[in-house]
Every structure is written in structure tokens, then in C-alpha cells.
Amino acid sequence: MTRRARPRDGRVGVPRSLAFDELRGFFDRVLAAHGLEAVVSPPSAPRILELGLERCVDEVCFPLKVFFGHVAALAEAGLDTILVPRLVSLAKGRNLCPKFHVLPDLVASAWPDLRFCAPYVDLHHSRRPDLRSHLRDALRPALAELDVSGPTSAALIDEAWLAAAERPAGPAAAAGDGRLRVAVLGHLYAERDPFLGQGVASRLERLGVEVVPGPASCPAAPTPLEEGMYYEPSVRVARALAAHLEGGVDGVVLLTYFACGPDSYAADTLLYRLRGLGARIPVLRLILDEQTAAEGLDTRLATFVDVARHQRGRRC
Amino acid sequence: MLRISTSQIGYLGVGMKTLARELGHEWVDPDRPGLAGLARTRRLSPEYCCYPFRLALADCLSALDKGADTIVFFGGKGICRLAMYQAAQREILEHEGRSFRAHVVSGGIRESLYGILRQESPYRDSWTYTPRTFLGFAKFMRKLKVIETWRAALLAVRPHAADQDAATALFRDLVAELDGTHGLLAIGRLGRRGARRLRGLPRDRSRRLPRVGIIGESYTCIDEFTNRRVHERLNAMGIEAVSPISEFAFMSVVTRMYYRTEARRIEAARRFFGAPGGGDSLLSAAHGLEMAETCDGVLHLYPFTCLPETSVRQVLEPYLRERAVPYMPLGLDEQTAEEGLNTRLETFVDMVRARFSRGGLRPTPPAAGAP
Numbered sequence: 273m274t275r276r277a278r279p280r281d282g283r284v285g286v287p288r289s290l291a292f293d294e295l296r297g298f299f300d301r302v303l304a305a306h307g308l309e310a311v312v313s314p315p316s317a318p319r320i321l322e323l324g325l326e327r328c329v330d331e332v333c334f335p336l337k338v339f340f341g342h343v344a345a346l347a348e349a350g351l352d353t354i355l356v357p358r359l360v361s362l363a364k365g366r367n368l369c370p371k372f373h374v375l376p377d378l379v380a381s382a383w384p385d386l387r388f389c390a391p392y393v394d395l396h397h398s399r400r401p402d403l404r405s406h407l408r409d410a411l412r413p414a415l416a417e418l419d420v421s422g423p424t425s426a427a428l429i430d431e432a433w434l435a436a437a438e439r440p441a442g443p444a445a446a447a448g449d450g451r452l453r454v455a456v457l458g459h460l461y462a463e464r465d466p467f468l469g470q471g472v473a474s475r476l477e478r479l480g481v482e483v484v485p486g487p488a489s490c491p492a493a494p495t496p497l498e499e500g501m502y503y504e505p506s507v508r509v510a511r512a513l514a515a516h517l518e519g520g521v522d523g524v525v526l527l528t529y530f531a532c533g534p535d536s537y538a539a540d541t542l543l544y545r546l547r548g549l550g551a552r553i554p555v556l557r558l559i560l561d562e563q564t565a566a567e568g569l570d571t572r573l574a575t576f577v578d579v580a581r582h583q584r585g586r587r588c
Numbered sequence: 589m590l591r592i593s594t595s596q597i598g599y600l601g602v603g604m605k606t607l608a609r610e611l612g613h614e615w616v617d618p619d620r621p622g623l624a625g626l627a628r629t630r631r632l633s634p635e636y637c638c639y640p641f642r643l644a645l646a647d648c649l650s651a652l653d654k655g656a657d658t659i660v661f662f663g664g665k666g667i668c669r670l671a672m673y674q675a676a677q678r679e680i681l682e683h684e685g686r687s688f689r690a691h692v693v694s695g696g697i698r699e700s701l702y703g704i705l706r707q708e709s710p711y712r713d714s715w716t717y718t719p720r721t722f723l724g725f726a727k728f729m730r731k732l733k734v735i736e737t738w739r740a741a742l743l744a745v746r747p748h749a750a751d752q753d754a755a756t757a758l759f760r761d762l763v764a765e766l767d768g769t770h771g772l773l774a775i776g777r778l779g780r781r782g783a784r785r786l787r788g789l790p791r792d793r794s795r796r797l798p799r800v801g802i803i804g805e806s807y808t809c810i811d812e813f814t815n816r817r818v819h820e821r822l823n824a825m826g827i828e829a830v831s832p833i834s835e836f837a838f839m840s841v842v843t844r845m846y847y848r849t850e851a852r853r854i855e856a857a858r859r860f861f862g863a864p865g866g867g868d869s870l871l872s873a874a875h876g877l878e879m880a881e882t883c884d885g886v887l888h889l890y891p892f893t894c895l896p897e898t899s900v901r902q903v904l905e906p907y908l909r910e911r912a913v914p915y916m917p918l919g920l921d922e923q924t925a926e927e928g929l930n931t932r933l934e935t936f937v938d939m940v941r942a943r944f945s946r947g948g949l950r951p952t953p954p955a956a957g958a959p
Contacts, residue, residue, distance in 0.1 A: 331898050332895075360863060370867070500675030501672070531893040536637045540635075
């Protein structure tokens with residue numbers, strides 16, 4: 273987007289999906305501080321998926337199809353400008369999945385009449401040492417294109433960052449009620465969006481399991497499990513897995529998506545490495561897409577919980 | 589001396605063998621298993637990894653079975669999952685109890701390949717080592733260029749040839765002869781002679797045929813086993829196939845040698861992508877742009893679930909639709925059924941013929957606001 277113009281009615285659409293959910297609090301605040309209203313798309317649902325499937329090519333992953341649905345929902349709501357950041361890297365030495373790199377281009381090809389505001393976020397190649405200062409650089413040209421940039425923009429972006437910052441809490445301590453502890457690990461959006469995560473956490477809870485939070489709440493300490501990995505989600509999962517192994521869990525559910533490039537290798541590499549470490553906990557790898565059936569999911573989870581209980585009994 | 593091997597991409601091994609030989613190493617040519625032979629790698633591979641991963645793993649296993657002690661992995665840190673191949677493949681091979689030295693070529697690829705080949709080279713301490721590396725790379729790239737020229741000649745001649753099988757057989761014989769030729773001048777002479785022989789094949793020059801541009805992921809476009817000889821199938825249907833992707837183009841991108849043409853193409857694709865979308869996405873989109881202007885249809889080949897190429901599909905489909913250029917994306921893996929493939933190709937060829945009969949390559953002006 274090169275044209276400088278304020279969005280219609282001062283409203284900017286923000287899709288409630290993928291990594292934007294992670295940074296949404298920050299983006300909302302930045303937009304609000306510049307006098308723009310952030311209109312967030314409705315929560316993911318089957319109708320959103322249907323809308324996405326109308327504009328998206330097949331063979332892409334389930335979360336991307338849902339993302340297209342979120343953009344469609346915002347277009348239906350009459351928004352003419354949508355925030356779709358080009359997220360290349362959020363940490364030094366690590367990349368996000370290639371689909372994030374070209375996401376603004378993909379949606380622009382499907383909606384040629386919409387304007388997409390696409391700040392270029394690439395911390396790895398930036399001279400800035402941290403995400404906060406890099407986002408300041410990345411957002412200013414985008415705000416200029418929205419015709420809202422001003423001399424105070426840098427300060428407003430900083431304020432928004434501080435207000436939205438979340439501190440990782442570390443893996444949750446054992447509740448101590450004797451329930452089976454299972455870690456559910458996957459992409460952050462699988463953890464935060466129940467539609468994308470297919471309710472795996474709540475299904476496990478219904479089976480009497482204590483679900484240990486995934487990568488969103490884990491520390492940033494590097495682990496040997498992540499060697500050779502550079503995709504952000506894979507590294508996060510490896511670190512969460514290492515932290516949970518140390519904290520003591522009875523089983524791990526790895527949530528992956530069909531056709532996800534990073535997952536297809538990282539998940540198997542992690543399993544090989546776990547075996548190499550002699551870890552004796554059951555790991556269930558679930559491959560999800562829009563055709564995943566609830567009954568099939570429940571059956572697999574119930575079987576997994578039985579196995580985890582059995583193995584815990586043998587360890588005790 | 590290393591007994592060295594790497595995964596095969598088309599006829600890349602023909603060049604690699606010369607390079608290894610020049611530096612005093614032995615090249616181990618992996619045997620490509622048939623579709624049935626891929627069962628072993630399917631068992632070992634991640635559940636939904638892309639097809640080239642399984643093929644590359646099959647090549648590694650075959651090379652190790654044949655006595656290779658060093659495997660060169662092309663990968664390292666990149667933005668396609670190809671860069672993660674080496675980590676996963678090493679885990680798998682070590683888990684299988686295979687003992688070998690793994691070298692990853694990444695980043696400054698030419699330099700890192702020099703470094704690997706220098707190890708245990710009988711010439712490593714000789715003054716001849718550096719000239720040998722230059723000569724080795726020159727022969728390597730010359731061979732790949734010769735294969736590229738021959739393939740282009742074959743694709744242009746074969747659909748018109750009186751005996752298409754003879755044309756294919758001649759091409760294969762020439763490549764086998766090239767495999768055993770190691771002198772720089774001899775390679776050049778053979779290249780010219782081979783091109784003359786291919787162009788001199790008896791053929792019907794009187795009629796023009798529809799032309800299809802083949803674009804997509806390098807591995808799938810170059811490797812005949814992976815793409816199920818789709819070029820040959822199109823030729824047999826009376827279609828000229830044009831493919832800008834070759835072993836030479838692949839290595840020129842990877843090594844940044846003779847890179848100018850590919851760099852120009854990549855620049856053209858920036859109209860679609862504001863950032864590299866991983867793998868061959870930029871080049872693939874650029875080829876799509878070119879083929880839309882010069883061909884009657886575009887066939888897009890990629891491994892099933894290839895992330896970068898699905899991004900290319902997303903941007904290329906509306907572009908080609910607007911220009912009424914027939915376009916067929918074809919995601920391939922070992923489960924691609926023969927009949928299904930033929931049916932899809934026949935349908936696509938019908939569309940291409942229809943466009944050709946309507947006047948073919950009359951360029952359609954792009955609509956306002958089109959990328």
C-alpha cells in the first residue's frame with residue numbers, strides 16, 4: 273500500500289487470527305492512540321471458515337483458510353482498510369512460517385479492492401536489538417500511509433507496547449490434586465483460538481485431566497531440543513516441552529496442522545530427540561484440519577489418557 | 589578421499605561426479621527406487637512431509653547402502669522447510685543406526701561446498717587445489733548447461749518428431765556419454781554435437797503446435813521421476829513444453845554463479861510478493877509472468893502441500909484468469925495416480941488447444957488495478 277489516505281470512518285479491520293491475535297492488544301492500542309478505531313473480526317467459527325474457503329486456494333493449512341475467513345468477515349462489515357502485518361521475524365535468528373511473510377500479498381490477490389496496511393516486521397534483519405524498538409520503526413511508515421503519523425507516534429507506539437506487554441509466567445506448578453497432567457503444545461493460535469485448537473484442552477479436561485498451558489506461558493531459555501530449528505512456533509514448542517519435562521507432566525499432546533511445513537518436520541524431530549533423551553512419557557501427535565471429526569478426536573484423546581494413566585501407574 | 593553423495597535432482601549427479609572427481613573424491617550415485625521402493629522411506633519420514641523429502645531420504649539410504657561415508661545436505665537456515673530437511677534426515681538416519689559424516693551446505697553455499705570438499709582431499713595441501721576447485725566448478729556448471737541446452741532442444745523437437753521415443757532415447761544416451769566425459773573442452777564439444785543431433789532428428793516442421801509453459805518448484809520440475817515425465821506426456825499429446833527450470837538454473841540460484849538471468853526474473857516477481865515467500869516462490873511467480881506472455885497455457889508443478897508454491901498459486905491464479913490463460917496447478921506425490929494424472933492433463937490440453945485455435949498468444953491488455 274503506497275497511497276496515503278485515512279481509512280473510511282477512521283476504522284481499521286483487524287483479523288482475529290494467526291499471530292495477530294498475539295500482537296492484537298498492541299496493534300489495537302497503537303491504532304486507538306492515533307485516533308483510529310480497530311474493528312476486530314468475530315471469533316473463529318464454521319461460518320468464518322466457509323467465507324475463507326470461498327477465496328482461498330486449497331492445499332493451504334486450516335489456520336490460513338480461517339484467516340481468509342476473518343478478512344472476508346471484515347470486508348462484509350464494510351471496512352475498506354485491513355491491518356495485515358507482514359510478520360517475517362519476531363526474534364533474532366528465528367523466522368515465522370513463510371505464509372506470514374507473504375500474507376498481505378495473498379489476501380490482496382483475493383480482495384484487489386481492499387487496502388491492506390502491512391507493516392514489515394523483520395526483527396532478524398533489523399539493526400534494532402529488540403522487538404519493541406523494531407516495531408516502532410516498522411509501524412511508522414504504515415501509520416504514515418494511513419495518514420495518521422505524527423511527531424508523537426514513536427512515543428505512542430512505545431506506550432502501547434508497555435501497556436500490552438505480557439510477561440511469560442513459566443509453566444504452571446502442579447495442582448497437587450493427583451489428576452493426570454497433560455501438556456497441550458502447538459502454535460499459539462491453536463492454544464488461544466478454541467476453533468483452531470478444536471477444543472482439545474476442554475476435551476481433555478472433560479476426561480478429568482489437568483491441562484498444563486503450552487508455549488504462551490513458557491520461559492525463553494534455549495534448550496538442546498530446539499537445535500537446528502529456526503521457525504518461531506517450533507522453537508517455542510521445543511522450549512515449552514523442555515520446561516514441562518522438567519516440571520513433570522504425564523503426557524504431551526502435540527497439536528499440528530495438516531500441510532503445515534514447520535510442523536511436519538519439527539514434530540517428528542522432537543519425537544526422535546525425546547526418544548534419544550530416554551523420556552518415557554506418552555506423546556500424542558494430533559494432525560488437525562477442517563475435516564477433523566469430533567468423535568474421532570474424542571476417541572484418540574480418551575485412548576491417550578488411558579495410556580498416560582497406565583504409564584503413570586507403572587512409574588509410581 | 590571421501591566417498592561422497594547427495595540427494596539427486598534430475599541429472600545433478602552428472603555434474604557433482606565431475607566436481608568430486610576433480611578434487612580427488614569418489615562420487616557415489618544413489619539408485620532411485622521405484623514407487624514401491626519408496627515404502628521404506630515412507631515408513632521413516634514425517635507423516636505429511638513434502639515428496640522431495642522422502643525422495644532425498646531414499647537417495648541418502650541408497651548412497652549409504654552403496655558405501656558412501658559422507659552425505660552433503662543442501663539446506664541450513666532458510667525459509668522453506670527444505671532447510672529443515674537436514675536436521676530431520678540426520679535424526680532419522682542416525683536413529684536407523686547409519687554411521688556417516690553429514691555436511692550441511694548453506695549460507696555462502698559455494699564457499700561451504702569448497703570447505704567440505706577440501707576435507708581429506710588428496711590435493712588439499714597441494715598448490716593445485718585452488719585451480720582444481722575452479723576447474724571442477726567450471727566443469728560442473730558446463731555439464732549442467734549442456735544438459736539444459738539438450739533438454740530445451742528435446743522439448744522443442746520431440747512433439748514434431750517422427751519417432752518421439754527415439755528422441756528421448758537419444759537424449760538419455762547423450763547424458764550417459766556426458767557422464768563419462770570429464771575434460772572441459774570435451775564437454776563443450778559433446779554439448780555442441782549433441783544439440784546438433786537432437787535438432788537434426790527427422791520431424792514434421794510444417795505445423796505449429798500449442799505451447800505450454802511448465803513452472804513450479806525446482807525439484808518437481810527437473811526430476812523426471814518426481815514429475816512422472818509430464819514433459820514427455822505433453823509432447824506425446826502434440827504440445828510443445830517449455831520449461832525455464834533446469835539443473836543449471838537451480839544451481840545458479842543456489843551458488844549465485846551465472847546468476848544474472850535468474851536475478852532479473854526474481855526482480856520481476858516483486859509485483860506479486862513484497863517479501864520472499866520461501867523456496868522457489870519468487871522464481872516460480874516470475875516464470876508464471878513470463879509464460880503468460882509466451883505460452884498458450886501454464887502448468888504449475890509442485891510437491892503436494894508445498895507451502896511456497898501454494899502461495900504462488902494464490903497470486904498467480906487471478907492474474908492468469910484475468911488474461912484468459914489456461915492454468916493448471918498439479919500437486920504431486922507418490923500417491924498421484926496414473927489415470928488421474930492423464931485425465932487432468934488431457935482436460936488441460938483441451939483448454940490449451942481451444943485457446944491456441946482462437947488465435948493463441950494474442951496478448952490481452954491487463955485490467956486497471958491488476959498487479
